[in-house]
Amino acid sequence: MQLPCVLMSFAFVIVWADIMTYMRVVTNTNRHIEQAYANYNNLRGNGLEHVIRRIVCENEYTFDQMNFMIAVPERAKFTNLPEAVFTQIALQGKISFELSIRVPNVPMHYFGNVNLTELGNLRRVLTKKALNNIIRRALNVNEKDVTLSQLCYFIGLWMSAKIPTLYTNFIDTDSDNICILKDESDHVIKYRSIGGIFYQVDVDNLDYKIITLEEQLY
Numbered sequence: 001m002q003l004p005c006v007l008m009s010f011a012f013v014i015v016w017a018d019i020m021t022y023m024r025v026v027t028n029t030n031r032h033i034e035q036a037y038a039n040y041n042n043l044r045g046n047g048l049e050h051v052i053r054r055i056v057c058e059n060e061y062t063f064d065q066m067n068f069m070i071a072v073p074e075r076a077k078f079t080n081l082p083e084a085v086f087t088q089i090a091l092q093g094k095i096s097f098e099l100s101i102r103v104p105n106v107p108m109h110y111f112g113n114v115n116l117t118e119l120g121n122l123r124r125v126l127t128k129k130a131l132n133n134i135i136r137r138a139l140n141v142n143e144k145d146v147t148l149s150q151l152c153y154f155i156g157l158w159m160s161a162k163i164p165t166l167y168t169n170f171i172d173t174d175s176d177n178i179c180i181l182k183d184e185s186d187h188v189i190k191y192r193s194i195g196g197i198f199y200q201v202d203v204d205n206l207d208y209k210i211i212t213l214e215e216q217l218y
Contacts, residue, residue: 018081019116024106025088026073026119031104036095037126047099049130051091054098056153061090063156063171070127071160072167074116124161131158132217139198139214151198152179155191155213159183178206 039047055066068076068087076084092103135154138146146154152171159181160167170182178201179191188203191213200216202208 022076022081022084022088023116023119025085026116026123027106028104029073029088029092030119030123031106032092032095032101033123033126035101035104036099037130039099039101046130046133047095047101048126049134051095051098052127052130052154052157053134055091055094056150056157061087063153064169065090066153066157067160067167067169070131071124071157072120072164073123074120075164075167120164124164128158128161131161135213135217148177148179149173152181152191155179156181158217159189176206 033048036048036051037046044050052070055061055069061069064079065087068079068084069091073084073088076087095101096103131154135151135158138151138154152173156168156171163183166183166185166187168181168183170180172180174180177192181189181191183189190201190203190206191198192201192206193199194201194207194209198213199209200211200213202210
């Protein structure tokens with residue numbers, strides 16, 4: 001009769017160990033992101049912004065994977081832990097490749113009693129700033145190297161970083177050049193350019209301007 005309890009306890013230990021391993025990887029990635037943010041040169045600008053642009057523009061990852069890398073690493077635990085670990089190691093690899101910064105090895109005591117949500121909050125302090133800057137430059141009329149689809153991805157990641165409890169999990173653009181975003185609750189937001197200015201518009205009346213994207217950035 002005691003065997004099921006023993007098995008459950010054993011399973012709990014395995015899952016807990018896996019989560020602790022993931023927390024360690026997230027912590028190392030956070031430190032790597034800090035180093036990337038502090039890295040700057042005149043050719044490519046801020047290192048973290050450069051890495052995020054490359055991740056989006058090279059289109060090698062799903063939007064969920066980008067979210068887990070950049071905006072909501074704590075939400076990856078709800079998929080599966082091997083996939084979650086993959087997203088963090090992939091981001092480490094991208095930072096190492098693009099910026100020639102080695103992956104740090106943070107001691108276990110570095111994160112003490114913090115949980116995954118707190119680690120996510122620490123990451124978003126920097127990634128949200130980076131996404132803000134990327135979007136502001138993309139909105140500049142002289143910036144021609146960002147497509148509507150890429151801008152839509154940047155906005156979706158920024159919104160996930162802004163409201164991580166209800167992160168954006170769907171991105172699309174339609175034939176009318178409308179950027180369509182949907183969050184976990186199936187709440188839809190649409191953006192479009194009107195007169196060269198990017199607005200959030202009414203979902204049903206695309207000519208009704210709610211607020212400029214520029215005004216939303218902070």
